[in-house]
Amino acid sequence: MRRIIICADDYALAPGVSEAIRALIAARRINATSVMTVFPGLPEEAGRLRIAAQGTGASIGLHVTLTAGFAPLRAAPLGGTSFPSMGRLLVASLTGRVSRESVRTEVEAQFDAFEAAFGMAPAHVDGHQHAHLLPVIRDVVLDTAARRAPRALVRDCTQAPGARIGFDAKGRFISLLASGLAGQARRRGLRVNSGFSGAYALRTGGDFAALFGRFAAGLGDGGMMMVHPGHVDGVLQSRDPVHAPREAEYRVLAGPDFGALLAKAGVTLA
Numbered sequence: 001m002r003r004i005i006i007c008a009d010d011y012a013l014a015p016g017v018s019e020a021i022r023a024l025i026a027a028r029r030i031n032a033t034s035v036m037t038v039f040p041g042l043p044e045e046a047g048r049l050r051i052a053a054q055g056t057g058a059s060i061g062l063h064v065t066l067t068a069g070f071a072p073l074r075a076a077p078l079g080g081t082s083f084p085s086m087g088r089l090l091v092a093s094l095t096g097r098v099s100r101e102s103v104r105t106e107v108e109a110q111f112d113a114f115e116a117a118f119g120m121a122p123a124h125v126d127g128h129q130h131a132h133l134l135p136v137i138r139d140v141v142l143d144t145a146a147r148r149a150p151r152a153l154v155r156d157c158t159q160a161p162g163a164r165i166g167f168d169a170k171g172r173f174i175s176l177l178a179s180g181l182a183g184q185a186r187r188r189g190l191r192v193n194s195g196f197s198g199a200y201a202l203r204t205g206g207d208f209a210a211l212f213g214r215f216a217a218g219l220g221d222g223g224m225m226m227v228h229p230g231h232v233d234g235v236l237q238s239r240d241p242v243h244a245p246r247e248a249e250y251r252v253l254a255g256p257d258f259g260a261l262l263a264k265a266g267v268t269l270a
Contacts, residue, residue, distance in 0.1 A: 003270035004216065005193060005224040006253075007032035007155075009063055009128070012045045014239060016231030020250045022052035024229060029253045031056070031269045032224075034063035034126050037113035038070050039239075046117035061124030061152070062114045064107060064141055066131045070239070073109040075102040077137070086129040093134040103140045111148050121148055126155035133157060133177040138184070146188035154185045155224060156192040163197035163218025165211065171199045195219050198226030202242050208252045209261065216265035229253055 008021045011033045024030045033049070035042075053060060066077050067086045077098050078084050084092070092098050114122050125145045126132055132141045132155070145152050157178040159171040174196075182192045197215035200206060215225050230236065230246035237243065252258070262268060 001268045002219065002221040002223070002266060004219045004222070004267045005032050005059070005270050006030040006227060007034060007059070007061075007124075007126075007224055008227050008229055009034050009126075010228060010230070010240075011035045011049065011063070012037070012039055012042055014230070014233055014236035015045075016233035016236055017229075017246065018045050018048070020230045020246070020254075022049055024250070024253050025049075025056055025058045026052045027254065028056055028269065029258055030058070030227065030229075032059035032061065032124065034061045034124070035114060035118075035122075036063045036065050036128065037110045037117070038065050038073055042113060042117045050118065059123040059153070060118060061126065062110060062122035062149075063126060063128050064110055064132050065128040066103065066106065066137065067129045068240070072106050073113060075099075075105040075109075077103045077106065086131065089131060089137075090134060093136055096136075098134075098136045100136050100140065103137055104144070107140050107144050111144060115148075122152055123149075124153040124155065125149065130157055130174055130177060133174070133181060138181060142181075142185055142188055142190065146190055150189055151191075153191040153193060154181070155196070155226075156182045156185070156194075157196045157199075158182065159199070160195035160197050160218045160220065160223055163195070163215050165200065165214055168199075170201070171197075174199055193222060193224035195223035196226070197223065202228060202245050204245075206245075208245070208248045209257070212252055213261055213265055216262065216267050219267065222270070227253065 229250035
């Protein structure tokens with residue numbers, strides 16, 4: 001059986017998201033989660049996660065957040081009082097208009113917040129909306145991780161070809177953004193996953209059970225699947241446009257057929 005990582009993104013985005021992720025970790029349905037550190041209440045959410053993850057071996061990592069209009073802890077990459085959209089940040093990073101110093105200041109602050117809340121360095125590092133793949137931001141995240149979390153795994157978003165759904169334009173674009181990251185991480189002594197899956201049109205959703213089966217079956221040993229389970233609450237509705245698909249993902253991950261889906265795909269949790 002190939003051993004894979006199933007990582008739930010967006011822990012601490014909203015209480016309902018955090019509650020769903022904790023339940024899945026405690027039930028050993030997922031074995032990793034990535035934590036957002038830019039919202040109030042992080043120490044309390046961290047304490048609940050530590051209890052839920054106790055004895056599971058789950059990886060608790062940092063979800064570096066630099067997009068989606070949220071307020072930064074210290075500095076926004078394009079200036080101002082809020083993070084830009086992913087589209088704006090992508091264009092700015094490709095045209096050399098991202099402030100390296102602002103990114104460094106904010107990434108350091110998010111590492112500080114994670115360590116203060118969990119009492120340890122993150123076990124893995126990735127980025128909200130894959131911002132850690134972008135020029136300038138990538139170097140800062142890798143350098144900071146190598147210095148502050150040298151044993152961490154950095155998410156390589158190079159799509160596993162066997163996990164594609166059709167042409168998979170989104171997965172191919174993310175893979176293009178990820179080009180070269182694995183080598184750059186390894187040169188800094190950092191680990192990366194071997195293959196990635198889980199990208200789809202999250203806002204519109206789909207048959208997640210079928211998607212899950214393809215995402216899992218297409219991964220090699222040491223691959224990572226990204227998931228976004230959650231329960232919809234008022235906080236989530238005020239912060240993020242993705243609602244119903246989170247509930248759909250949770251139902252599959254928590255459901256009675258989960259073990260059969262893993263077995264059919266020929267995988268187990270790492």
